Amino acid sequence: MAFKFFENPVVKWVEYRMPVFSFLDHSLGSSYPTPKNLNYWWNFGSLAGMILVIMIVSGIVLAMNYTPHVDYAFESVERIMRDVNYGWLIRYIHMNGGSAFFICVYIHLFRGMYFGSYKEPRELLWIIGVFILLAMMATAFMGYVLPWGQMSFWGATVITNLFSAIPFVGDSIVTLLWGGFSVDNPTLNRFFSLHYLMPFVIVGLVVFHIWALHMHRSNNPLGIDVKGPEDMIPFHPYYTVKDLFGMGVFMLIFMFFVFYAPNFFGEPDNYIKANPLVTPPHIVPEWYFLPYYAILRAFTTDFFLYQIVSLGGFLMSAKLAGVLAMFASILLFLLLPWLDRSKVRSNRFRPINFWFFWIFFLDCLFLGYIGGKPAEGSFIIMGQIATTYYFAHIILIIPIVSILERPKPIPESISSAVTAAGH
Amino acid sequence: MKKVILSAFAAATIALGNVAVTGPAEAASGVKPPAQEWSWTGPFGTFDRASLRRGLQVYSEVCSGCHSLNLVAYRALGEVGFSEDEIKAFAAEFEVTDGPDEEGEMFEREARPADMFVSPFANDNAARASNNGALPPDLSLMTKARFNGPDYVHALLTGYEEEAPEGVMLMDGMSYNHYFAGNQIAMAPPIDDDSVEYADGTEASKDQIARDVVTFMAWAAEPELEERKRLGLKTMIFLLVLTGLLYALKRKIWSDQH
Numbered sequence: 001m002a003f004k005f006f007e008n009p010v011v012k013w014v015e016y017r018m019p020v021f022s023f024l025d026h027s028l029g030s031s032y033p034t035p036k037n038l039n040y041w042w043n044f045g046s047l048a049g050m051i052l053v054i055m056i057v058s059g060i061v062l063a064m065n066y067t068p069h070v071d072y073a074f075e076s077v078e079r080i081m082r083d084v085n086y087g088w089l090i091r092y093i094h095m096n097g098g099s100a101f102f103i104c105v106y107i108h109l110f111r112g113m114y115f116g117s118y119k120e121p122r123e124l125l126w127i128i129g130v131f132i133l134l135a136m137m138a139t140a141f142m143g144y145v146l147p148w149g150q151m152s153f154w155g156a157t158v159i160t161n162l163f164s165a166i167p168f169v170g171d172s173i174v175t176l177l178w179g180g181f182s183v184d185n186p187t188l189n190r191f192f193s194l195h196y197l198m199p200f201v202i203v204g205l206v207v208f209h210i211w212a213l214h215m216h217r218s219n220n221p222l223g224i225d226v227k228g229p230e231d232m233i234p235f236h237p238y239y240t241v242k243d244l245f246g247m248g249v250f251m252l253i254f255m256f257f258v259f260y261a262p263n264f265f266g267e268p269d270n271y272i273k274a275n276p277l278v279t280p281p282h283i284v285p286e287w288y289f290l291p292y293y294a295i296l297r298a299f300t301t302d303f304f305l306y307q308i309v310s311l312g313g314f315l316m317s318a319k320l321a322g323v324l325a326m327f328a329s330i331l332l333f334l335l336l337p338w339l340d341r342s343k344v345r346s347n348r349f350r351p352i353n354f355w356f357f358w359i360f361f362l363d364c365l366f367l368g369y370i371g372g373k374p375a376e377g378s379f380i381i382m383g384q385i386a387t388t389y390y391f392a393h394i395i396l397i398i399p400i401v402s403i404l405e406r407p408k409p410i411p412e413s414i415s416s417a418v419t420a421a422g423h
Numbered sequence: 424m425k426k427v428i429l430s431a432f433a434a435a436t437i438a439l440g441n442v443a444v445t446g447p448a449e450a451a452s453g454v455k456p457p458a459q460e461w462s463w464t465g466p467f468g469t470f471d472r473a474s475l476r477r478g479l480q481v482y483s484e485v486c487s488g489c490h491s492l493n494l495v496a497y498r499a500l501g502e503v504g505f506s507e508d509e510i511k512a513f514a515a516e517f518e519v520t521d522g523p524d525e526e527g528e529m530f531e532r533e534a535r536p537a538d539m540f541v542s543p544f545a546n547d548n549a550a551r552a553s554n555n556g557a558l559p560p561d562l563s564l565m566t567k568a569r570f571n572g573p574d575y576v577h578a579l580l581t582g583y584e585e586e587a588p589e590g591v592m593l594m595d596g597m598s599y600n601h602y603f604a605g606n607q608i609a610m611a612p613p614i615d616d617d618s619v620e621y622a623d624g625t626e627a628s629k630d631q632i633a634r635d636v637v638t639f640m641a642w643a644a645e646p647e648l649e650e651r652k653r654l655g656l657k658t659m660i661f662l663l664v665l666t667g668l669l670y671a672l673k674r675k676i677w678s679d680q681h
Contacts, residue, residue, distance in 0.1 A: 082495075242673055
């Protein structure tokens with residue numbers, strides 16, 4: 001099958017000089033064997049890739065019409081919305097694409113956690129994925145500043161100010177980030193430049209991500225290694241068509257928001273031009289940052305976790321502890337392959353970890369809910385409990401459960417499990 | 424198993440959506456404005472043209488004394504049924520500074536359709552000076568820049584109280600409004616029954632005036648809305664057919680695997 005199109009003379013000519021076609025065939029064609037039991041949760045990797053392309057293409061077009069200057073940025077975005085041909089469509093795609101990207105990547109990440117895709121021998125694949133998430137967060141944060149609305153400005157002010165918590169060099173770092181002594185035109189300029197750069201860094205990381213993926217290939221819902229050809233099917237046409245179908249479904253949902261609820265994920269305040277003299281009553285980041293925002297704000301001086309990590313307030317300020325905790329909440333994922341001692345990958349065979357996975361998932365959602373609420377009253381204590389649980393899950397529950405838990409018997413092979421299930 | 428995951432995901436999506444949409448709203452504004460029916464909501468909604476015309480009249484006769492509409496050009500009125508001559512005549516009532524001319528002098532000329540709506544004040548300081556220190560905000564994006572924008576603006580315009588309730592001290596020149604955050608607003612009650620005399624003979628009740636000017640402001644904020652919904656319908660139908668075909672293809676290709 002693989003060699004059918006190699007009979008075409010043009011393909012043959014190119015192939016002899018540069019083996020593009022066999023490369024493609026081995027990467028996502030009929031010569032790339034894939035576990036035959038992947039379910040629809042495995043669609044979100046290709047979906048994230050699709051949105052990355054959509055974001056880059058729409059972003060390049062937007063950049064042609066955008067002016068990165070504090071006096072014109074807000075107005076130039078409105079020019080795009082009103083006067084550029086289909087500018088509103090391109091901008092709404094880019095705006096909602098950010099949310100769509102994070103939805104896909106978060107599902108992709110939780111899928112990896114549920115089915116143990118981070119475990120040996122896919123640790124590097126997972127680690128590169130964590131770096132992709134970090135790069136995405138930096139890109140999204142800087143992109144949100146560009147329309148120069150109230151939330152752009154004040155979000156940038158709050159987040160860049162976090163770096164001032166770093167001892168000794170903090171203030172210098174903030175000045176460097178700002179290019180001055182407050183968030184102003186130089187800040188907007190460098191954020192625009194970096195926002196244009198970062199997606200290509202992400203593309204590079206994605207190449208490494210896929211490279212690592214192709215070494216040991218996809219994990220699968222059973223979490224067991226493929227035993228032989230009977231466990232596998234070629235990527236093309238089986239998974240190409242399944243991915244395409246998934247893209248169709250996803251585009252339906254994505255385009256629904258673009259056309260019928262384009263500002264659903266946005267903040268009304270960002271349709272007010274940035275004003276350094278007027279602080280919005282509640283500064284909230286985009287929804288995909290809310291859980292981290294909740295963790296950041298959980299660290300008050302009376303929070304017992306702060307008292308512990310700072311040795312009773314001696315080592316660091318609560319602000320610094322909050323900043324470190326916020327970064328740690330993601331960086332700890334880098335250690336996940338080693339924190340989890342269980343050899344069994346899939347939670348289908350891990351009766352105890354199964355429940356802790358879902359509790360952790362709900363905890364993340366709850367942190368997101370808290371992040372969107374003002375830091376007052378019972379929200380503070382609830383955020384602190386959820387934050388404590390978040391770190392307890394990664395540092396304590398995962399290792400302890402993985403050692404104590406007795407997994408269910410795992411099937412012999414993918415094909416034997418499929419036959420047993422009566423297919 | 425599958426059901427558990429799916430329902431958890433559905434719950435998650437809804438929870439996240441709620442956070443994004445209502446989270447900060449509850450804290451930021453005071454009373455939730457009552458929901459109104461608007462002609463442009465829903466998947467097939469369009470701006471009521473007659474209401475929009477009346478709304479422009481309200482903006483011109485009432486709001487534009489203090490509020491600018493900086494992001495909207497006169498020519499944009501052509502998209503909602505104003506003829507070229509109407510737009511030219513409407514724009515010509517305003518003066519803009521242009522130049523420099525060949526002698527290097529700035530000069531005044533009549534506004535043209537390509538100009539943006541002329542602001543009532545030369546700059547923010549002039550606006551503050553004439554308004555007791557308060558800055559009347561630009562209205563171009565007002566209905567997008569507030570939670571439940573159209574309902575909020577309607578409620579604000581009709582939500583004044585002649586006297587502040589007992590125990591509430593108003594500062595000099597301020598008015599009491601149920602829906603404004605903090606209830607103290609620098610804008611005096613802008614409209615009342617018969618504040619305008621409609622050219623089309625519609626009875627100008629306070630509610631009607633508010634509805635019309637909100638319709639106009641909603642159009643000013645989202646002039647692409649009608650085209651967006653039209654194109655959206657085509658896109659959704661196309662995607663539905665495409666996805667259906669892809670599903671059939673997927674079933675066919677996978678038929679030898681089940």
